[in-house]
Amino acid sequence: MVVNKYKIREQNESLILKSIIDHENISRAELSTLTGLNKASVSSITKTLLDDGLIFETGIGSASIQGGRKPIMLQFNPKAAAILSFDIGIDYLKGSLAYLDGTEILSIQKKRITVDAKTVMSLLEQAIEELSIKANVEIVGLCTAVHGIVNENSIVFTPYYDLDTIDLYQELTSRYDYPIFIENEANLASLGEYVFSLDSKTLVSLSIHSGIGAGIVDHGILRKGQYGEAGEIGHSILYPNGKKCPCGNHGCLEQYASNSVLYETLAKVKQLDYVDSSVVKELIDHADTETLQELNKNAFLLSVGINNIIAIYDPEVVVINSSIYRSNPALLSVVEHHLTSRIARKVLIQNSALGSQATLYGGIALCCQNFLNIRELKFHLQNSY
Ligand SMILES: [Zn+2]
Known part of the structure; x- marks a missing residue:
């Protein structure tokens, strides 16, 4: 269970978390050296991250060259939370439920369907229900890709369907507690490449x-x-x-x-x-x-x-x-x-390298950046496309 699941992490917490993600396996002393934060701060921040379930302690590292106690190592826990990502095409809906590092839990795909302002919410609600059932951890964000121009979660212009006639953001936020994002598909694809590829x-x-x-x-x-x-x-x-x-x-x-x-x-x-x-x-x-x-x-x-x-x-x-x-x-x-x-x-x-999945990965990336409050986030996908 993730405590305070939607809170914005404060800057030093994010800094420590990013170092743990980037180094995969790191001690508190190394974190202090890397981030410039003193040992007491590192100790207090890592305690919060441990309590929130975002990191865990693992094994014993090697002793420093000066000798002394072997340190306890820290690792990021990608399974601390899950994210929902959707791609709404003109005649299809793709969805993915994934852990924070992009590891897929479940995906769905509906092809040759009618997607318009009248059908989109019931399609999404059904898909969210199908995917959420498999979420054994908290969902901390939902992103929907739209094929058109989107500005600040507002769909401005969709030349190939009429999704610019409804307030999808409002519809989703009124139904679900977690943070909602609406974004253009090509923008998301590029963010997917940045974070995962x-x-x-x-x-x-x-x-x-x-x-x-x-x-x-x-x-x-x-x-x-x-x-x-x-x-x-x-x-x-x-x-x-x-x-x-x-x-x-x-x-x-x-x-x-x-x-x-x-x-x-x-x-x-x-x-x-x-x-x-x-x-x-x-x-x-x-x-x-x-x-x-x-x-x-x-x-x-x-x-x-x-x-x-x-x-x-x-x-x-x-x-x-x-x-x-x-x-x-x-x-x-x-x-x-x-x-x-x-x-x-x-x-x-x-x-x-992500191909037709790039947009979905971009949605996961956007939600994860927001949840962890880390912009320069990088994960190495276990399965590449
Ligand atoms: Zn033109």
């Missing part, structure tokens, strides 16, 4: 589906801009006076380089009724010339977008989260080949 301090993650969104993380903090619209890289203009885009501009990147544009183009070129990532993979396996040409074109156009991202945000890593790029890793080198500027060429470009 990469060691880097700054990154931009590109979520490429029907549109192209980006999440920007700087030392554990999501950079969302004044209105929650930072990272809308899909609406950066590639061709002035180009194709019309629903955003109101012409020639936006996502009208040329999104996965759905690639599928439509290939369906036309190959005279197929339907193309998705598995059809693309099949065409590549047969070394289909037209497909390879279209993919090279896609990688080139995407590299223009990535070049702009790098010029604006200067991240350590750019993560590409696209089913096409994940199943065809060779495309990454095409992107890299086109990133020739002095600014862009030192940035690491890589495929997402």
Whole structure:
């Protein structure tokens, strides 16, 4: 049982907790040296953390070189609490119940369902009930990913469904005690990469589906801009006076380089009724010339977008989260080949290791950062995707 489960941890408590998480196994004396806090403070803070069930004492460490007593070691207890994370797509709902370090307890997935303002709450309530039954510890946060623009937990604009017509945050907070978060899916995916997949301090993650969104993380903090619209890289203009885009501009990147544009183009070129990532993979396996040409074109156009991202945000890593790029890793080198500027060429470009689960992990990350009051949180996942 976690005492005072929703309280905001004070700064020194979070500092100690972060050191224990980062070092996996650490003594009180080492904590004092690392954090600069005196031994009495470390002793009092670790007592609180032990009482709250967030850490436990384990085994005996090695004695210091000066000799003396062997210290008791401390470890973080990821099973102290659980988190609920949801991804609400246009026609699906994915949910995960996980411990604080992202270890999954239970997941659910409902496909080909109608998601709109009328159905979303009953879908969520049912899913929360299904998952919560398996929670043998307190739930300390719930995060819901929405495919659209979200500002301060308020859904501002969802072009593909009408979730911007209800106050989902209010609906959820009136029903559940734990802290609730509503966030954009690409933002969450980037936070998932930051906490669970990469060691880097700054990154931009590109979520490429029907549109192209980006999440920007700087030392554990999501950079969302004044209105929650930072990272809308899909609406950066590639061709002035180009194709019309629903955003109101012409020639936006996502009208040329999104996965759905690639599928439509290939369906036309190959005279197929339907193309998705598995059809693309099949065409590549047969070394289909037209497909390879279209993919090279896609990688080139995407590299223009990535070049702009790098010029604006200067991240350590750019993560590409696209089913096409994940199943065809060779495309990454095409992107890299086109990133020739002095600014862009030192940035690491890589495929997402979390894939389609990145958004759910991002929800867990956001709740966990809040619960532990640690921004620069890093966990190594036991099972990677
Ligand atoms: Zn646009």
